[in-house]
């Protein structure tokens with residue numbers, strides 16, 4: 204399968220390496236035509252304000268939004284989660300606004316910048332998975348049919364709504380492949 208990774212800014216190569224290790228092909232998405240033939244797309248971590256601006260400048264914002272609304276599987280990690288959220292506390296940046304979640308930027312890990320925690324996510328694996336947080340957003344509210352997938356310290360850090368999956372943390376920065384495997388299953 205071909206899995207796209209939005210490649211405007213952020214940790215792209217780490218996602219591509221994980222996709223390759225799982226036996227699939229990671230495609231760097233820099234323009235609209237790169238999306239032809241992909242089975243799903245990952246929006247990586249980075250800086251959501253920058254990625255949102257570049258999405259508009261490259262004229263991918265609205266077409267990608269349409270594709271997601273039409274069912275293209277999408278996974279946003281960290282900044283990618285912010286781009287997916289319909290509501291962002293306090294700011295109005297250019298973004299996709301497709302998923303029924305409200306997020307707060309820089310809400311988790313901002314004090315100490317980053318931390319790692321091993322957590323069991325029942326939906327994904329019975330083994331604890333290493334979760335890495337780097338100035339991550341928190342989901343402060345979920346609406347409609349959004350399913351909470353993971354909480355850490357009572358905070359919502361992963362959620363799913365049909366073809367959309369969002370995590371506050373960065374599985375591409377660990378050796379563990381389970382969460383990428385989960386997304387690839389969403390793409391079948």
Ligand code: GLN
Nearest residue numbers: 248249250251281282337
């Ligand atoms: N704090 C960043 C933002 O608001 C996200 C950080 C990250 O992706 N690691 O976009």
